[in-house]
Amino acid sequence: MPPCNNFSTLPPVSPRRRELRLARAGSLRYHFRPLVAPPARSPVFVVSGTQDRFGEFRLDVCPPEFLEGVGMIEVQGVSKSYGITKALDQVSFSVDRNRVLGFLGPNGAGKSTAMKIITTYLSPDEGTVKIEGQDVTADPLAARRRIGYLPEAAPLYDDMRVRDYLEFVAQARGLTGDDLSRRLDWVHDRTHVRSVLYKKVNELSKGYRQRVGLAQALVHNPDVLILDEPTSGLDPRQIIGIRNLIRELAETKTVIFSSHILAEISAVTDRIVIINGGKIVADGHAEDLRGSAMRENRYRVQFSQDGAAAADALRAIAGVSSVVADPEIANTWLVRSPLATDLRRPVNELARSHGWDLLELAPQRPTLEEAFIELTAGRAH
Ligand code: ADP
Secondary structure: OOOEEEEEEEOOOOOOHHHHHHHHHOOOOOEEOOOOOOOOOEEEEEEEEEOOOOOOOOEEEEOOHHHHOOEEEEEEEOOOOOOOOOEEEEEEEEOOOOEEEEEOOOOHHHHHHHHHHOOOOOOOEEEEEEOOEEEEOHHHHHHHHHHEEEEOOOOOOOOOOOOHHHHHHHHOOOOEEEHHHHHHHHHHHHOOOHOOOOHHHHHOHHHHHHHHHHHHHHHHOOOOEEOOOOOHHHHHHHHHHHHHHHHHHOOOOEEEEEEEOHHHHHHOOOOOEEOOOEEEEEEEEHHHHHHHOEEEEEEEEEEEOOOOOHHHHOOOOOOOOOOEOOOOOOOOOEEEEEOOOOOOHHHHHHHHHHHOEEEEOOOOOOOHHHHHHOOOOOOOO
């Protein structure tokens, strides 16, 4: 059971059959609208349910923001083909609540297809996507209410003024009255579109189009945000603006955003899923990815002794596959060996036996860029 750090107990209720079933299951992952008015004004999780002798239920509930470690988005074994092109092949990953996941891969890797499936715009051939435990294909409309989606080409109506367009989207999402004006105010401010509210969409720069795209994704206050290449085509200032906004939004929302540019992803989050040729090739924090891309050992070695003798002696160590001099620092070499061969002890012994001072013996890990290139090598479309 994921821990909840703010329980409340609903007064005895006679819930409808569905809630009864969930309560009996002590269901955690099921998200449902409140059974009764206070204290459950917002969606809650049933953490446990007990039936009293009169058949009424007492429900311990937990508001989502107090649940810890719950998978918000779970993608399990998803495959999708377009004709003979297998765009996704058994893709699985999950994102915890209020975390940002960077979805990285070269063009054609399958990022957009995965996002379209998560947001229910496409159905998978195989596999499931769950938002807080609920299969999105079981009730796509309910899923869409919880998701804000910025597709790669934002779905904007060129002839509309920005203000009217956002109002239209908000109404289509069921907002009315005070809620409508409050949310519109909020998105105008947060996405910085106030200065263009009376412009037509087709008069906007690429940066503003993208912000309006974000505004439409946020207007119904979704708790999941799926952003497909949100910074593509923007200038550096605009990119920084969008990055900051994503970071801010992630305080209260679960975000997946995609990019084919590593720097974009690593500027916002260090949780990265790398996809290539429709398959997940890496999933983890930046540091783990660097480790998983290691295909050989590399060491920087610096002796006090100068000259080629050291290089030859290094080459003579069993298991050394190459020795290359560092062109910038004297008496320094980059020495490689297969992963199974640890060179630290033999290099130490070499130094001792020749009476050289070993000034540096540092294992080198691939940079994040090298890891990305290694993990996506040869399979880009
Ligand atoms: P990414 O978003 O990583 O660039 P996509 O999901 O758009 O990748 O594409 C994955 C693969 O599926 C590519 O080979 C692409 O050409 C193909 N593809 C995407 N959409 C379609 C489509 N509607 N019809 C046919 N092939 C498609």
